[in-house]
Amino acid sequence: MIESNKKKTKISKVINASDIGQFHFCSISWYLKKLGYKPQSDLIDQGTSKHKKLGNTIDNTKKYSKKSKLFKLIGLLFLILSSIVFIIEVIL
Numbered sequence: 001m002i003e004s005n006k007k008k009t010k011i012s013k014v015i016n017a018s019d020i021g022q023f024h025f026c027s028i029s030w031y032l033k034k035l036g037y038k039p040q041s042d043l044i045d046q047g048t049s050k051h052k053k054l055g056n057t058i059d060n061t062k063k064y065s066k067k068s069k070l071f072k073l074i075g076l077l078f079l080i081l082s083s084i085v086f087i088i089e090v091i092l
Helices: 017-025 027-035 042-091
Strands: none
Touching (some): 017 027
């Protein structure tokens, strides 16, 4: 572990879900992180990389979901217009 460049501050009294998980896994690691030490591990780097990829996938899914809704609306409009044209041609 290396000491981070952050100024030493009092340990926060706020506990989040990530803190609980880290404390359960390794209470010493949790405590050192709270004191400002940063862990060094290839597994942490791999996990960070995977989280970034997952975040990009989620962002792309949101973007493509909006495009999908737009194309669905355009398709529906074409269906309505072609139905109107068909009805006019059959009736007239």
